[in-house]
Amino acid sequence: MRQVAIVAFAQSRHTGHDTGLSEPELILPVINEVKDATGLKRFGFTCSGSCDYLAGAPFSFVSALDAIGAWPPISESHVEMDGAWALYEAWVRLQHGDVDSALVYGFGKTSMGDPRTLMTLQLDPYYLAPLGLDQVSFAALQASAAGVPREELDAIVRRSRADGRRNPFALDLPDELPADPVVEPVRASDLAPVTDGAAAVVLAAGELARQLCERPAYVTGIAHRIEPHYLGLRDLARSASAADAARAAEDGLGPVEVAELHAQFAHEEPILRRALELPDDTVINPSGGPLAANPVMATGLIRIGEAARRVHDGTARRVVGHAAGGPCLQHNLVTVLEA
Amino acid sequence: MPSDEPLTAEHVLEFPGGYTRTTGPVIGRFLTELRAGRLVGVRTAEGRVLVPPLEYDPATGEPVTGEYVEVGPAGTVTASAWVAEPLATHPLDRPFAWALIKLDGADTALVHAVDAGNPKAVAAGTRVWPVWRGERSGHITDISCFAPEVSKIVSPVRSSYRLKAGGALGVFLEGIGRGVFVGGRCGGCGKVYVPYRLSCPECGILLAERTELPGTGTVTTFAINNLPDPRAPEVPFVSAYILLDGADVPMIALVGGVPAHEVRHGMRVRAEWVPENERTPSMASVRWFAPTGEPDVEL
Numbered sequence: 001m002r003q004v005a006i007v008a009f010a011q012s013r014h015t016g017h018d019t020g021l022s023e024p025e026l027i028l029p030v031i032n033e034v035k036d037a038t039g040l041k042r043f044g045f046t047c048s049g050s051c052d053y054l055a056g057a058p059f060s061f062v063s064a065l066d067a068i069g070a071w072p073p074i075s076e077s078h079v080e081m082d083g084a085w086a087l088y089e090a091w092v093r094l095q096h097g098d099v100d101s102a103l104v105y106g107f108g109k110t111s112m113g114d115p116r117t118l119m120t121l122q123l124d125p126y127y128l129a130p131l132g133l134d135q136v137s138f139a140a141l142q143a144s145a146a147g148v149p150r151e152e153l154d155a156i157v158r159r160s161r162a163d164g165r166r167n168p169f170a171l172d173l174p175d176e177l178p179a180d181p182v183v184e185p186v187r188a189s190d191l192a193p194v195t196d197g198a199a200a201v202v203l204a205a206g207e208l209a210r211q212l213c214e215r216p217a218y219v220t221g222i223a224h225r226i227e228p229h230y231l232g233l234r235d236l237a238r239s240a241s242a243a244d245a246a247r248a249a250e251d252g253l254g255p256v257e258v259a260e261l262h263a264q265f266a267h268e269e270p271i272l273r274r275a276l277e278l279p280d281d282t283v284i285n286p287s288g289g290p291l292a293a294n295p296v297m298a299t300g301l302i303r304i305g306e307a308a309r310r311v312h313d314g315t316a317r318r319v320v321g322h323a324a325g326g327p328c329l330q331h332n333l334v335t336v337l338e339a
Numbered sequence: 340m341p342s343d344e345p346l347t348a349e350h351v352l353e354f355p356g357g358y359t360r361t362t363g364p365v366i367g368r369f370l371t372e373l374r375a376g377r378l379v380g381v382r383t384a385e386g387r388v389l390v391p392p393l394e395y396d397p398a399t400g401e402p403v404t405g406e407y408v409e410v411g412p413a414g415t416v417t418a419s420a421w422v423a424e425p426l427a428t429h430p431l432d433r434p435f436a437w438a439l440i441k442l443d444g445a446d447t448a449l450v451h452a453v454d455a456g457n458p459k460a461v462a463a464g465t466r467v468w469p470v471w472r473g474e475r476s477g478h479i480t481d482i483s484c485f486a487p488e489v490s491k492i493v494s495p496v497r498s499s500y501r502l503k504a505g506g507a508l509g510v511f512l513e514g515i516g517r518g519v520f521v522g523g524r525c526g527g528c529g530k531v532y533v534p535y536r537l538s539c540p541e542c543g544i545l546l547a548e549r550t551e552l553p554g555t556g557t558v559t560t561f562a563i564n565n566l567p568d569p570r571a572p573e574v575p576f577v578s579a580y581i582l583l584d585g586a587d588v589p590m591i592a593l594v595g596g597v598p599a600h601e602v603r604h605g606m607r608v609r610a611e612w613v614p615e616n617e618r619t620p621s622m623a624s625v626r627w628f629a630p631t632g633e634p635d636v637e638l
């Protein structure tokens with residue numbers, strides 16, 4: 001495998017409301033930030049992650065290219081997935097060996113619609129979507145199957161919000177948790193907040209990584225695994241695909257100082273923690289995680305970027321960034337980064 | 340006009356008339372059976388029954404066999420989530436549960452709504468049955484929802500009778516029509532009974548004399564009733580044993596003019612009559628007994 005590292009990471013100051021900025025306007029500052037950090041103006045490969053349904057505009061990712069400067073033509077790709085999978089595609093692209101740098105970005109505005117019912121559109125159109133099964137409802141089925149005690153869930157939310165308040169990029173959410181159930185057993189406080197935001201990462205291979213960054217975060221393992229889509233075919237109390245992805249990324253994650261987990265509901269954190277077999281002393285989501293800022297389609301990429309940041313600033317040597325997609329943690333990506 | 344607020348506009352993304360999709364043979368078979376009122380699963384090469392059927396075995400990626408197996412119609416809930424406030428897009432417009440339901444004979448669970456009435460009526464282990472839509476079209480919503488097994492029914496009971504008050508009751512009610520309580524005294528034991536009766540239940544002899552009692556008395560015991568009754572003004576109401584002054588046995592009457600939780604043993608009460616021109620030989624002429632305000636009596 002060719003050695004590839006994350007050499008730069010930037011994210012927007014996420015907002016819990018629509019500021020009226022268009023998607024290219026949201027992306028432009030973070031792209032410029034990673035260009036400035038690396039000194040690169042052009043990249044061997046560019047890949048983005050977003051979802052047209054968030055803005056309700058077909059090919060909205062094409063207009064987002066306005067933020068990149070795509071002339072003369074660039075080598076570019078897009079995934080209709082979280083930007084974490086754009087990072088995976090870029091990592092694979094760098095394995096080809098003919099290019100040494102890649103720009104990856106993800107963006108999303110959930111403030112424009114109703115994410116709870118919008119997420120029904122990702123479900124299979126024969127058996128699930130016609131029931132109107134919404135995002136909170138399918139998450140509540142998983143929460144019911146997992147049976148995580150309420151005190152544990154509340155502690156996760158409080159810790160995430162407290163960390164988020166210390167993170168200038170995350171939202172300021174109160175310490176008090178409203179007890180009203182949305183769909184029992186899921187309460188309003190267990191949900192990730194509506195968030196608009198974007199993030200960008202630069203990957204560099206071989207010698208270029210050391211030239212661009214004082215402490216590159218080397219990708220020592222990266223893999224993603226998926227489970228059947230239909231909820232009734234799975235054991236919702238566990239995440240078999242997260243466990244498989246961790247094994248495929250690295251044969252046993254071993255000691256991990258920091259893990260950034262893409263848990264959009266409080267009960268997903270213990271499910272993931274168990275699947276990844278993270279040691280008790282691993283610090284989970286010091287950024288506040290998705291429960292403090294959830295710019296959908298950038299949230300997973302931010303997990304990898306936040307983990308990389310701990311290597312960049314010298315506070316950690318071995319970290320994990322995790323991303324998830326699909327209903328009830330259907331699809332999981334695990335990235336192991338080392339100094 | 341300049342403003343700090345950005346301009347806003349409404350935007351709808353829609354496929355008018357809906358998006359037409361082909362089902363393929365496997366999902367098509369399931370939906371066709373559903374239209375006929377049957378639930379089927381498909382058998383995998385390893386012998387597992389997938390419900391609803393898929394074209395492949397998710398465990399191996401191999402195509403499923405062509406063998407369809409009738410399952411259910413009943414099943415067992417494996418997980419559930421309670422929706423207290425349904426969305427417009429949900430299958431039911433009243434509170435309901437989402438559930439994973441393992442239909443009898445299936446190895447996987449079906450996701451559907453359960454019309455359970457209240458969250459305590461559905462949990463892992465609850466047995467549920469499909470409730471079919473009247474008009475079926477080959478759609479997952481041909482099952483309008485599932486419902487728990489029948490464990491109780493409601494039986495209406497209502498019979499009419501015509502009562503005639505001859506004898507002692509007629510004497511008592513005639514007194515009520517005049518605004519007095521008529522009792523009777525036993526010549527053997529001396530006890531005074533109200534309402535008036537013909538004989539003494541202790542001595543077994545005819546009562547010697549009629550007597551008229553005052554409308555005041557003492558509550559000896561009472562019950563707070565939370566079920567509506569046509570004879571009571573409102574719910575909750577209090578029915579009480581009232582020992583009229585001068586009587587030896589209490590009579591049953593309503594207590595009113597006081598909050599139900601303030602009624603107590605030993606409370607002094609007085610009959611409150613309807614206006615004289617509205618009085619009839621019926622207990623309806625006594626509106627209720629209301630507190631007199633006197634100190635309670637030691638019983």
